[in-house]
Amino acid sequence: MVTKIKQAPKRKKLRTAGFSNPNALKLDIPTPPTLRECLAQNLFGSGISPRGYRELSVEHSKQLIERYPSLYRLADASPVSSSPPFAREGFACGDGWFAVIDKLSAKLSADPNLVVSQIKEKFGLLRIYFELSPLPSNEIEEGTDIALAEAVAESQMTCERCGKPGKHAQREGRWSVKCDACTAEEARRKSLRPWMERLLAGLPAAPGGRSRLDLSPEHALALLEKYPGLYREAWTAPTSPASRFAAGGFEIGDGWFRLVDRVSARLAKDPALHVVQVKEKYGRLKVYFERAEGVPRDPRLDAEMKPALDEDADESERTCEVCGEPGTHEERHRWWSVRCGPCDQIDEISAACERIGKLVGGLDLATFSANEMIQDAVRLALVDIGHAAAGQPSKSRERLPGIGWDRLEHFKDAAAVKGMPVDELWGFASEEAPVLERKLR
Ligand SMILES: [Zn+2]
Ligand SMILES: [Zn+2]
Numbered sequence: 001m002v003t004k005i006k007q008a009p010k011r012k013k014l015r016t017a018g019f020s021n022p023n024a025l026k027l028d029i030p031t032p033p034t035l036r037e038c039l040a041q042n043l044f045g046s047g048i049s050p051r052g053y054r055e056l057s058v059e060h061s062k063q064l065i066e067r068y069p070s071l072y073r074l075a076d077a078s079p080v081s082s083s084p085p086f087a088r089e090g091f092a093c094g095d096g097w098f099a100v101i102d103k104l105s106a107k108l109s110a111d112p113n114l115v116v117s118q119i120k121e122k123f124g125l126l127r128i129y130f131e132l133s134p135l136p137s138n139e140i141e142e143g144t145d146i147a148l149a150e151a152v153a154e155s156q157m158t159c160e161r162c163g164k165p166g167k168h169a170q171r172e173g174r175w176s177v178k179c180d181a182c183t184a185e186e187a188r189r190k191s192l193r194p195w196m197e198r199l200l201a202g203l204p205a206a207p208g209g210r211s212r213l214d215l216s217p218e219h220a221l222a223l224l225e226k227y228p229g230l231y232r233e234a235w236t237a238p239t240s241p242a243s244r245f246a247a248g249g250f251e252i253g254d255g256w257f258r259l260v261d262r263v264s265a266r267l268a269k270d271p272a273l274h275v276v277q278v279k280e281k282y283g284r285l286k287v288y289f290e291r292a293e294g295v296p297r298d299p300r301l302d303a304e305m306k307p308a309l310d311e312d313a314d315e316s317e318r319t320c321e322v323c324g325e326p327g328t329h330e331e332r333h334r335w336w337s338v339r340c341g342p343c344d345q346i347d348e349i350s351a352a353c354e355r356i357g358k359l360v361g362g363l364d365l366a367t368f369s370a371n372e373m374i375q376d377a378v379r380l381a382l383v384d385i386g387h388a389a390a391g392q393p394s395k396s397r398e399r400l401p402g403i404g405w406d407r408l409e410h411f412k413d414a415a416a417v418k419g420m421p422v423d424e425l426w427g428f429a430s431e432e433a434p435v436l437e438r439k440l441r
Contacts, residue, residue, distance in 0.1 A: 035075040035090045036065060044090065054121060054160070056091035060098040064091065068105045071116055074131075084117035084131065092120040094160030096182075100126060100151050107147035111140045124168050124175030126155035161186075188235060195249045196224075196234055205249040213253040213321065215260075220250055223257075227264045230289075232274050239290055244277040251279040253321035263287050263312045270301050283329050283336035285316035322346075323396060342396045345388035346440050349408070352381040352388070353437035360429045368429075369422050378429050379417050386411030403439060 038044060039062045044055055056064075065072040077087040085092070091101065101119070108114050118129040128148065159166030159179040166179040178186070195205040199221055204214040224231050231245070238246035252260065260278060267273050267287070272295035277288040287309070291297075320327030320340035327340040332347070339347070359374050359381075368374060389408035397405045411417055 032079050034077065034079060035061075035087060039065070039075075039090075054092060054094055056093060056098060056101070057095045060095060061091050064098075064101065064105060067102070068109045070112055071105055071109050071114060073115055074117065085120070085129075086116055086118050089120075092118075093126060094121065096158055096160045096163035096166075097121075097126060097155055099163060100154045100158055103154075104128075104147055104151035108144060111144060114144065121160060121176075124156070124160075124177050125152050127152075191235060191237075193234065193246060193249075195247075199249070206251075215250040215252055215257060216254045219254060219257040223250070223261065223264060226261075227268045229271055230264055230268045230273060230275055233276065239274075239276065244279070244288075245275050249278075251277075252285065253280070255319060255321045255324035255327075256280075256285055256316055258324060259285055259312050259316050259319060260287070263309060266305060266308050266312075270298065270305070271295075272297075280316075280321060280337075283317060283321075283338050285313050323399065325395075342392050345391045346396070346400070348388045349385050350437050350440040352384045353433040353440075356381050356429045356433040357437065360426075365423065365426050368426050375422060375425060378425055379420070382411045382417050382420075382425075382428070383414050386413065386417070400440070403436070 033041075033043075039058050042058050044058065044061075065075040072086070074084055074087045075090070077083050079088040081088075093101075108116075115131040116128060117131045118127075120127055128151075156168045156177060157165060158177060159182050160177050161182040162179060164179045164181075166177040166182070168175065168177045171178070171183065192200075199205055199217045202217050204217065205220060206214055224234050228235075233239070233243055233246040234249070244251070250260065263285070264275075267275070267289060270291075272292040273289045274292070275287060275289045277286070279286050317329040317338055318326060319338060320343050321338050322343040323340060325340040325342075327338040327343070329336065329338045332339070332344075356378055359377050360368060363371075363374070385408055389405055390412050392405060397403070
């Protein structure tokens with residue numbers, strides 16, 4: 001995942017030569033933030049996201065530049081391409097080496113002329129370069145050499161990822177120091193599916209995000225953690241290329257989390273089973289699973305499983321798929337689904353916004369102002385929105401923050417909506433309605 005720096009914290013105005021010429025070109029070139037400024041915003045050097053684990057954590061980087069200001073004074077240098085690497089990338093090694101670097105820095109700061117120009121991992125070992133500066137006394141130089149040799153030797157035995165004892169070895173053609181647990185974790189992460197990566201980043205599994213009909217990342221991860229064998233296709237190679245679970249994870253709304261949790265607990269009793277699809281079909285929870293070949297079946301387990309699974313699926317027909325409150329199973333807009341009253345009304349708000357979008361699509365304020373019929377249709381949709389908003393209990397308002405519920409609720413007052421000035425009506429129809437529709441989709 002690449003986090004781009006959202007905003008350069010410091011902008012310097014750079015004016016080109018032109019002096020008093022008012023027509024001279026004015027340039028506003030953003031200066032890249034320094035390492036210190038990046039860290040203050042919890043970003044890594046140059047605002048670039050960590051290179052896997054090969055970057056000291058922001059917290060530890062901050063501690064080091066504060067503890068040893070002279071040694072790491074390049075943290076305040078402008079990180080342009082001609083500056084020393086430290087100014088651009090900071091501590092370019094894993095967080096497991098923090099203690100090694102801290103100890104080394106304490107020894108190095110005995111020499112006030114020493115400035116670190118690069119600190120990184122190379123061939124699996126800690127490597128440090130310094131800026132050229134006046135030569136210190138022989139004594140200090142000797143001390144520095146010993147400290148460096150000790151730190152490098154220590155890095156060779158310390159897992160670069162977690163700091164526990166590790167082995168210096170070639171892994172997939174690349175030298176590194178890692179402990180066994182971190183080696184396994186790295187391999188697991190490498191085999192992660194794209195939807196798992198999104199979940200771990202706290203994003204919905206579906207790339208576009210079906211928003212209201214996505215299992216929340218917390219709930220999805222909780223299931224994967226609780227039933228690792230059952231959901232093994234999140235990590236291991238899928239049994240068939242058509243496995244929907246491997247391709248997309250849980251394809252259900254968050255309201256059914258409790259049900260899926262219960263189904264999973266039942267299925268996990270049989271270690272030969274693993275899930276290949278979890279989805280909603282005709283408004284019912286469907287969980288498809290496969291059985292490993294050659295594992296003897298337990299007839300008693302089989303006998304109790306089937307009715308239990310049917311019972312859970314039946315319960316899904318009475319549980320709002322969006323929020324988990326009691327809901328009704330019916331055909332809505334040609335699709336069978338289960339929704340509670342308030343969630344149904346949210347769909348109505350969304351549909352009203354869509355109607356408004358169709359009414360004003362392609363118009364401008366002038367044509368809109370001249371067409372009273374369209375204005376009346378928009379006002380009608382607005383009153384619908386007002387009634388649906390008024391029906392939202394605080395629970396669903398909390399689940400969907402940033403909607404401005406109180407304001408929407410006022411639209412239920414038909415007389416007020418009728419008296420709404422045309423430009424205000426146009427503002428809502430052309431700008432707010434599409435945003436609202438997207439948020440509630
Ligand atoms: Zn480790
Ligand atoms: Zn609901």
